[in-house]
Every structure is written in structure tokens, then in C-alpha cells.
């Protein structure tokens with residue numbers, strides 16, 4: 001039986017101004033997977049993700065972590081936030097310190113690790129994120145992509161078992177995007193569960209193991225990317241687009257230029273490779 | 281926009297222990313405010329500016345521009361000290377007659393004005409030496425060594441960061457407004473500035489809320505604990521500062 005790292009049961013959440021952001025939402029996030037939440041702006045992605053480390057608390061229903069009902073005592077929250085790392089969408093608000101090095105050190109310092117261990121960890125994650133050279137720079141002299149990687153490193157330095165990224169690649173250039181995505185793949189291979197929110201369908205289709213589609217605070221579909229993205233009714237309801245690779249593949253098959261495959265290609269590279277070998 | 285940090289974080293004296301630089305700068309400022317000797321002031325300026333340009337590698341143009349800012353003030357202030365008003369023109373080097381009074385410059389008032397001007401410039405150049413060679417984070421580290429309460433240090437850290445977030449936010453609103461002709465005439469400008477300020481506060485509020493959330497997520501419990509790079513005292517560097525300082529101090533007794 002699959003174990004679920006986070007799950008919600010009939011979760012309701014209403015903002016102070018009366019906006020009902022989540023509406024009786026029930027989901028289960030399998031451990032060790034790469035999970036994506038897709039949905040248009042205002043669908044409730046950010047609101048939901050902030051429930052996973054206790055920043056938002058349910059108005060109704062419940063959130064479970066590793067099968068246990070979430071403990072909102074200050075001790076419980078502290079333990080939770082050691083295990084769950086969130087990279088926020090607004091990068092500028094995540095960086096508070098005068099230098100990159102100090103900023104990344106903040107999380108590990110709060111964990112109370114010995115200084116030697118922290119320094120080793122800092123060097124390792126900053127190299128992984130490609131920001132070691134920038135360590136003395138103040139945040140306001142960094143480009144957007146660099147700030148994003150600093151924010152990610154600041155969370156990775158805490159070695160969380162669940163890493164959540166809210167629209168990590170929005171406004172990143174293609175090179176930066178693929179660096180971030182491959183970093184996430186490495187982390188996943190090393191055992192972490194990764195959750196991202198996104199409205200880039202191509203990226204989600206190529207990357208995710210499991211997809212949830214949100215609309216107006218409800219889940220309207222879930223499953224493997226190929227199953228979700230084949231459902232035109234869902235995509236239309238959520239006003240999302242088809243992933244380009246899938247659309248092209250379907251067109252090629254229906255027009256008889258390509259044999260139907262057991263494994264539908266997920267990336268442009270896979271599709272191109274198919275074109276070379278899989279012709280009718 | 282000219283952010284001086286641009287030159288600070290990678291200047292060639294960045295790796296000096298911040299405490300060495302802070303002590304050197306403050307002893308020099310003390311010397312500058314306590315001595316009247318012009319030669320000492322000139323020597324302080326020469327030492328500080330050459331350290332900046334030749335040792336730290338700060339571009340001359342940057343140092344020049346920064347020095348120009350207080351020089352304007354100081355000249356205006358100096359002028360008011362140099363010019364005196366009297367009923368007789370006795371002792372005035374040059375004088376202007378206004379009715380029954382004489383407006384002019386005397387030898388003592390001129391000496392007073394140049395004295396003040398030089399003293400201020402020498403103190404300012406010592407301060408610039410510190411500011412242009414020592415990043416904010418290093419200065420905060422010194423405050424920490426001096427047992428300044430953590431609360432004050434954290435406030436300075438956040439203010440420092442938020443100044444830039446604030447400037448950037450204001451600038452992006454300004455750019456968006458002027459692209460749509462928000463500042464085309466005086467009346468539109470007044471309206472646009474009103475909107476800019478209102479929005480700035482709104483945005484600042486949301487950004488601080490977002491920052492608080494992200495700090496909480498990284499385990500914030502009321503204290504902004506961060507790790508600084510490791511600073512090392514170095515004998516040659518300390519020796520350099522001590523020798524320069526001794527030279528400046530001994531000049532007081534020589535001239």
C-alpha cells in the first residue's frame with residue numbers, strides 16, 4: 001500500500017475578506033513522488049500549499065502529515081517545519097539578509113546544528129544550486145533567476161523530506177528553468193517528496209509523476225499526467241492548455257505519421273527520438 | 281541607479297577583519313575631530329583616499345562622486361563662517377559696503393572656515409573608507425562583537441534589506457505610471473504620486489506579510505540567527521593599520 005506524506009480531508013479555508021479559497025478539498029500526496037498542482041491564477045494553489053506547513057490552518061476538515069492529524073501546538077509546528085520546506089513564489093520577500101551566505105544559513109541556524117556542520121552543508125547546497133560564487137553578494141544585486149536559486153538553497157540547506165515550491169519557474173528563463181527542474185529531480189532521487197504548483201503545462205507534463213487540477217478551490221481531476229492531460233473536459237473547465245508534446249504526438253498518430261506507442265513520449269527529446277525510429 | 285554596495289562586496293580589502301577596519305576608521309575620526317593642524321587633516325585625507333583607490337580598488341570616479349556630495353554642503357557652510365559682518369572694515373582682507381556695515385572676510389574667519397572644511401572632509405574620508413571597504417553584514421558582525429542587543433542588529437538588517445525592496449517597488453510603480461503618461465503635466469504628476477505612495481504602502485504591507493510567512497517556514501522563532509563568513513585577524517593587516525595610525529598621530533607633534 002502506498003503511504004501518503006500529506007493528505008487533506010474535506011478541507012475548507014476562507015480568507016478574512018470572505019473569499020472561499022478552498023472548498024471541501026480532499027487529496028492524498030504519495031510519498032517520494034514528484035507531484036504538481038495545476039490551475040489558473042486564483043485556483044487556490046498557494047492557499048493549499050500553505051496548509052502543508054501549518055502557515056494556514058483549516059476552517060473546516062483536516063490536514064494529515066504522515067497519517068497523523070496535524071498538531072498545531074508550537075512544538076508540533078516546529079517539528080513540522082523541520083521536515084517541510086517551502087520556496088515561496090515571491091522571491092524578494094523570502095530573502096531578508098545582507099548577503100547570500102547569511103541568508104542561506106538562516107534555516108540551519110534555526111535547526112540548532114553545530115557551526116561546522118552548517119558550514120559544510122552551506123557550501124554543498126550553494127554549489128548544487130550554482131550560487132557558491134555569489135555568496136558575498138547582497139540580494140538586491142542579484143538577477144531574478146539567481147534570487148530564486150538562493151531562495152531554493154535556503155530551503156534545501158535544512159534537508160527537508162518534503163519540498164514545496166510555489167510556481168518555481170514562473171518568470172525564469174529556459175536555461176534557469178531546466179536547471180531548477182533537474183535539481184528537483186536529483187533531490188527526488190535522493191528520497192525527498194517534491195510538490196510544485198505551476199501553470200506551465202509542458203513542464204508539468206514532462207516532469208511530474210502525479211498531477212492535481214484545481215479550480216475555484218476544488219480538485220477537478222487527479223492522476224498521472226498522461227491521464228489528466230488526455231481529459232479535454234478537465235482542461236477546458238480549468239482553462240488550461242494541452243501540453244505541446246502530447247498534442248503533437250496525438251496529431252502525428254491520428255494522421256498516420258507515427259505508430260501508436262505503449263509509452264507516450266513526455267518530453268520533446270523523447271518525441272524527436274521517436275520520430276527517428278517509430279515511423280510507420 | 282548607483283548602489284555603492286556594488287563596489288563594496290568585492291573590494292580588495294573585503295577579507296580584512298571588519299574589527300580592524302572599524303577601529304582604524306574610528307581612531308582616525310577621533311584624531312580628526314581633536315586636532316586643529318591642517319597638515320594632519322590633509323594627511324588623513326591622503327591616507328584614506330589612497331587606501332580606497334589603490335588598496336581596495338574602488339574606482340576613482342565613485343570616490344570622487346561620493347566626496348562631491350558633502351563638499352557642496354561644506355562649502356556652503358564654510359562660506360557662512362568665512363564671511364563676517366562688522367561696522368568697520370578693519371582687519372578685513374576683502375570687504376563689501378552695505379549701508380553702514382561691512383561684509384567681508386577676515387584672516388581669522390578664513391582660517392576658521394578652512395579649518396572646519398578640512399576637518400570635516402578628513403573625517404568624512406575616514407568614514408568613507410569604512411563604508412566602502414566593509415559590507416553591511418560585516419559591520420553588523422562588529423556590532424555583535426560589541427555586544428549590541430540582537431534586536432537592534434536584526435532591525436538594522438531588515439531595514440537595510442527593505443530599503444532596496446522599497447526602492448525597487450517604488451521604481452517599478454513609477455516606471456509603469458510614466459510609461460502610461462502618468463507624469464505628463466503637473467496635475468497628473470500630483471495624482472500619480474498620490475497613487476504611487478498609496479500603492480507602495482499596500483505593497484510593502486503585503487511583502488512584509490509574505491516575508492514573515494517565509495521566515496516562519498524556515499523555523500523563525502523570534503530571532504534572526506544567521507552565520508557570517510569566517511573572519512580572520514591578520515598580523516600584516518593589523519600592522520599596516522597601526523603603522524599608518526602612528527604616522528598620523530605623530531604628525532600632530534611634528535608640525
Ligand SMILES: Nc1ncnc2c1ncn2[C@@H]1O[C@H](COP(=O)(O)OP(=O)(O)O)[C@@H](O)[C@H]1O
Pocket residue numbers: 015016017019020021039040041042043044045046047048
Ligand atoms: N490574503 C488574501 N486575502 C484575501 N483573499 C486572498 C488572499 N490570498 C488569496 N486570496 C484569494 O484566494 C483565492 C485563491 O488564491 P491563491 O491561493 O493565491 O491562488 P493561486 O495560488 O492558485 O493563484 C483567490 O480568489 C484569491 O483572490
Ligand SMILES: [Mg+2]
Pocket residue numbers: 045046047089166
Ligand atoms: Mg499562487
